[in-house]
Amino acid sequence: AQSVSQHNHHVILSEAASLELGCNYSYGGTVNLFWYVQYPGQHLQLLLKYFSGDPLVKGIKGFEAEFIKSKFSFNLRKPSVQWSDTAEYFCAVKPGTGGYNKLIFGAGTRLAVHP
């Protein structure tokens, strides 16, 4: 079955520390890849997405992610986190690139950034 694994359920960092959140998926075909963020009390928002082309994708708020096809991975990175990055982060995969847009989500990583 198709699945998405996020390696860390909880991450605690100090401000200015670097962040990397792991995401691996199980699907052998072409995929679209997403990272969503949910700030406390708010709805899910898109951070960045990969459809094709350059495997290094830049998103909002200084986030980036790298698609490594051979590793079935799409890790999220940020060189220097801020307190405002405290949120829950979800990796999601859409198997295939055609019309039906079902997303498969990872379990989420809860990030806490301390000032």
Next chain:
Amino acid sequence: SAVISQKPSRDICQRGTSLTIQCQVDSQVTMMFWYRQQPGQSLTLIATANQGSEATYESGFVIDKFPISRPNLTFSTLTVSNMSPEDSSIYLCSVVVGNTNTEAFFGQGTRLTVV
């Protein structure tokens, strides 16, 4: 983009009763999705709701338990029927604008507690 409003934002319900969750979108969309996020778990797709046709349910979800209506291109409802404490969860409405290579937008969710 799309702005999604969900009602209610939260509710506490008695077991055996039913709750209908409403999802209103500010633009016409073909596909609407209902997800469930159980405590500490990932988002799981319940069903896809297309206007003018019956909803398509994912494995493990049935129409009798989660009836869905989709009367027009901007509105959908999900009913959680004959509730039990195991139905306590966050229920999210999602839409995709466009057919391919696009992101999903989410409502703020409905936090349901069944007592």
